[in-house]
Amino acid sequence: MTASTAPPAAGSATVTGSHQGPRPGRGLSGKLLLLTVLFVMIAEVLIFVPSVANMRMRWLQDKLSTAASASLVIEGFDEMDLPEPVETETLMSTGTKAIVLRRDGASRLIASADMPTEVDGQYDLAAVGPAGAMIDAFDTLFFGGDRLIRVFGPVGESQMVIEVVMEERPLRDAMLVYARNVLFLSLIISFITAGLVFFAINRLMIRPIRRLTRSMEAFAEHPENPDRVIIPRGSDDELGEAEDHLAAMQRQLQRTLKQQKNLADLGLAVSKINHDMRNILASAHLMSDRLAGVDDPVVKRFAPKLLRTIDRAVAYSGEVLAYGRAREAEPKRRWVDLTRLVEDVRDLVMVEPQPDIAFVVDVEPGLEVEADSEQLFRVIHNLVRNAFEALRAMEGDSALVRRITLTARRSGSVVTILVDDTGPGMPAEARANLFTAFKGSARSGGTGLGLAIARELVTAHGGTLELVDKPDPGTAFRIVLPDQPVSMSAFRARKDPGDDSGRHSLP
Numbered sequence: 213m214t215a216s217t218a219p220p221a222a223g224s225a226t227v228t229g230s231h232q233g234p235r236p237g238r239g240l241s242g243k244l245l246l247l248t249v250l251f252v253m254i255a256e257v258l259i260f261v262p263s264v265a266n267m268r269m270r271w272l273q274d275k276l277s278t279a280a281s282a283s284l285v286i287e288g289f290d291e292m293d294l295p296e297p298v299e300t301e302t303l304m305s306t307g308t309k310a311i312v313l314r315r316d317g318a319s320r321l322i323a324s325a326d327m328p329t330e331v332d333g334q335y336d337l338a339a340v341g342p343a344g345a346m347i348d349a350f351d352t353l354f355f356g357g358d359r360l361i362r363v364f365g366p367v368g369e370s371q372m373v374i375e376v377v378m379e380e381r382p383l384r385d386a387m388l389v390y391a392r393n394v395l396f397l398s399l400i401i402s403f404i405t406a407g408l409v410f411f412a413i414n415r416l417m418i419r420p421i422r423r424l425t426r427s428m429e430a431f432a433e434h435p436e437n438p439d440r441v442i443i444p445r446g447s448d449d450e451l452g453e454a455e456d457h458l459a460a461m462q463r464q465l466q467r468t469l470k471q472q473k474n475l476a477d478l479g480l481a482v483s484k485i486n487h488d489m490r491n492i493l494a495s496a497h498l499m500s501d502r503l504a505g506v507d508d509p510v511v512k513r514f515a516p517k518l519l520r521t522i523d524r525a526v527a528y529s530g531e532v533l534a535y536g537r538a539r540e541a542e543p544k545r546r547w548v549d550l551t552r553l554v555e556d557v558r559d560l561v562m563v564e565p566q567p568d569i570a571f572v573v574d575v576e577p578g579l580e581v582e583a584d585s586e587q588l589f590r591v592i593h594n595l596v597r598n599a600f601e602a603l604r605a606m607e608g609d610s611a612l613v614r615r616i617t618l619t620a621r622r623s624g625s626v627v628t629i630l631v632d633d634t635g636p637g638m639p640a641e642a643r644a645n646l647f648t649a650f651k652g653s654a655r656s657g658g659t660g661l662g663l664a665i666a667r668e669l670v671t672a673h674g675g676t677l678e679l680v681d682k683p684d685p686g687t688a689f690r691i692v693l694p695d696q697p698v699s700m701s702a703f704r705a706r707k708d709p710g711d712d713s714g715r716h717s718l719p
Contacts, residue, residue, distance in 0.1 A: 263394065308376040314373040336365065356380045543669070587673075588673075592631070633686050633688070635685070
């Protein structure tokens with residue numbers, strides 16, 4: 213029985229690798245849950261400290277209020293001594309060992325039993341501040357229990373002051389019960405809050421992050437598969453923006469990989485073609501040598517140019533393959549007569565007469581440029597050839613001006629060459645991908661390698677190649693080539709009275 217596996221849906225980012233995700237409790241969700249519980253507990257502790265101090269103050273206030281109520285009743289007996297059963301019952305109901313009532317500067321012992329000679333601590337509830345109340349509360353919790361304390365405070369809004377002596381054990385027990393209840397309530401609140409926060413953040417953050425991770429893992433396994441590109445959810449938050457950027461990056465990487473594959477395939481094809489083409493060109497070279505010996509003026513005129521063209525064809529057969537290398541060969545810079553080089557380009561491009569296409573050469577007389585002559589020939593030939601193809605492809609009125617103008621001037625140690633034509637101009641798509649291989653071609657069937665190679669060669673000379681914006685129709689490219697920097701020792705050698713080769717080294 214054969215099992216069939218359906219391809220993953222777009223954006224599903226199915227992972228078939230060995231990665232199983234983080235261990236339980238080690239992922240973001242587990243850490244988030246623990247941190248939420250911890251932070252809520254810290255908040256509850258910060259709330260517990262003043263609340264337990266307030267609970268202690270209320271408890272003591274209640275004791276004083278109960279003792280004050282009993283004292284007001286007993287005060288009605290005037291100066292009579294209370295019967296011992298009544299006194300004992302009063303002390304038991306208030307939970308005290310002694311009750312003293314102060315009024316009008318006089319004190320009256322309301323009731324007492326086993327009155328100690330001294331107490332372990334005394335507290336004036338009217339004079340206790342918030343900080344003191346919290347300190348007293350923790351003192352009772354951690355060190356209290358077996359002590360005898362004296363507590364006093366005013367009775368309501370009156371001038372009377374009630375004072376009681378009591379054991380601290382009941383107060384501490386009540387505070388421990390309160391602390392236990394607060395602890396349980398805090399734990400319940402912590403887990404409920406943590407659960408709600410965990411659920412919300414898990415939906416808003418953790419799940420989208422996991423989706424991003426799965427997409428990256430799936431894309432890494434098969435980067436050429438378009439189905440592995442993440443489909444953004446369309447959210448306008450930071451994670452949505454991250455998904456948009458990831459999708460754009462994955463698509464760009466796929467395009468780059470496709471271009472690299474094209475280059476590799478093209479390089480393999482050219483290497484095969486190059487082998488056979490060299491043999492063919494070698495035969496053509498032998499036949500050209502034979503033609504050079506023919507006694508015909510036309511043949512004698514074109515034979516040398518044909519030989520140079522075949523030599524260049526041998527070199528150009530590896531041009532596309534050379535682009536696949538990391539860089540071109542370093543230029544071998546020499547002084548080159550630019551006028552003669554441009555004439556060679558013109559003879560090669562215009563080998564078949566084109567009466568409707570004019571080639572105007574406007575080069576400064578005697579202009580020399582310090583460059584690799586073969587590489588500079590390739591650059592100018594590429595630009596002129598592109599202009600020639602654009603002009604030849606123009607259809608319509610025969611009165612249209614079809615002209616290529618090559619202008620060259622020297623300014624100090626910099627030579628500027630301008631190749632201008634009156635063609636239809638550069639399309640917008642070609643402008644957007646100018647100097648990019650396989651994208652920057654302005655004509656159908658072109659590869660865009662010519663401009664890419666030309667720019668690489670000019671950059672190797674330390675110069676620039678750029679498209680010039682012009683108001684009239686057509687396309688213009690500007691080449692800027694600086695002279696090679698000269699060391700001080702070489703400059704002094706060139707300035708020798710018998711040597712004038714340094715005439716172009718300085719502005």
